[in-house]
């Protein structure tokens with residue numbers, strides 16, 4: 194695979210080289226080499242060290258599972274669940290098919306791509322250290338690369354060869370009772386919480402690009418061209434709290450997010466303007482059930498309202514303190530506490546509806562909009578999400594051991610496009626139903642995107658991962674038509690695709706006029722970037738990476754300046 198810089202600007206080459214030597218400096222500091230082979234450590238054949246590739250001149254060592262070990266569809270060695278081998282890489286990819294010439298910019302995808310430190314293997318998908326991947330499209334050509342995000346948690350792990358911060362499910366081992374007490378104290382201050390920004394990446398309207406997780410301190414700015422870590426995104430307000438939603442909503446005029454209040458169960462709804470680091474409170478929602486707020490990984494908005502979900506899967510202070518993970522990690526399932534949906538007016542901060550809804554489990558809202566009557570009065574809010582049939586066991590299914598032990602049995606729990614209908618007439622109850630027959634998408638449903646021009650508005654199309662069964666993880670790319678109530682599915686045997694991300698064609702008038710970008714981890718250990726036509730959902734191009742890709746979570750689009 195050729196890996197040359199093709200961009201006309203010599204600055205580009207200069208930047209790459211500069212970035213490369215900077216990385217070597219870290220190496221001199223003993224920074225990113227993984228296993229130091231300390232005495233007494235297990236030396237395993239499959240242990241792979243994290244090294245730094247010579248950016249743009251040398252392809253990384255391909256991570257390839259040994260043939261015949263796993264069953265079709267991904268087994269023990271599937272590259273999707275295998276740590277990335279190198280700190281960073283960049284190079285041009287050969288393209289099969291045609292990349293539209295209008296597609297000009299960088300697709301970034303973030304996710305947990307490194308699941309071990311030293312000889313210790315992490316247990317849950319969400320624990321991995323953040324790996325940022327880029328696809329830079331220009332004139333029909335494609336430069337790709339990846340780079341580890343240099344969070345404090347990642348740097349400390351690389352330096353000390355051990356886990357140093359509390360991750361999603363992993364807790365550093367205390368050496369003795371005193372250090373255990375110290376660790377507990379630092380949990381309350383947030384000092385021991387991770388800043389491993391492994392969940393998503395967003396582009397603020399002022400141009401800054403920020404990687405995120407659910408800890409507020411895990412908001413990290415990066416350079417989208419070089420993927421270099423630039424430093425913490427510091428919130429300059431005094432709102433405090435340790436956690437926030439992993440999916441803030443960014444519009445042309447604002448950044449909106451939710452801050453769960455674990456002490457006095459509720460949520461602050463906050464806004465931040467482009468160019469600012471200061472969040473301002475729009476309003477507060479008090480929880481209606483349970484001992485703690487529901488987990489709020491994401492939330493939707495409409496043109497005038499913020500939708501605040503209160504899910505019966507709730508944060509659990511006791512589980513936050515535990516050293517060993519529980520089946521639901523830092524959360525607890527409280528069906529008795531019921532599920533609610535709250536609607537807050539963006540302009541006034543007033544709650545205009547707060548309804549009880551059937552029990553639900555969702556991590557990802559797809560979109561929401563206002564339903565009007567014939568006189569144009571808003572009568573309801575419709576909110577769509579990837580809903581796991583009120584079953585939180587999906588969290589357990591995302592343990593690496595489960596993902597790596599697929600033996601052909603159909604173990605992925607069912608999911609659907611859950612549609613909340615939230616009346617604004619003062620009724621105490623809202624509805625939850627499937628927006629289309631889940632068999633249309635194999636009863637798998639998560640990792641969704643829409644045309645961003647339809648954010649908060651009535652819309653027709655969503656793109657997500659569905660299932661072709663038997664499987665243990667969503668394994669199709671699916672285009673959902675919410676009007677026709679039909680789905681079109683892309684599937685390749687044994688492949689694990691990441692979130693299909695829709696990029697609209699500039700000047701488009703149709704909702705699905707654009708391309709869908711995804712990255713595929715193949716069962717033979719390879720990986721490629723895939724472009725589908727947003728309308729026909731047919732493949733238009735693919736470009737193979739010189740190494741297999743670990744699974745990644747969410748992405749964003751950075752248009753060319």
Ligand SMILES: CC1=C(/C=C/C(C)=C/C=C/C(C)=C/C=C/C=C(C)/C=C/C=O)C(C)(C)CCC1
Nearest residue numbers: 319360361387392406407436523556587639667
């Ligand atoms: C680090 C701490 C936490 C971190 C929470 C994180 C990193 C949460 C990430 C959640 C993600 C990525 C959810 C994605 C769900 C995807 C699904 C269900 C896909 C299903 C496919 O079928 C806290 C837990 C906030 C506590 C403090 C420490």
Ligand SMILES: [Fe+2]
Nearest residue numbers: 439490557747
């Ligand atoms: Fe997410």
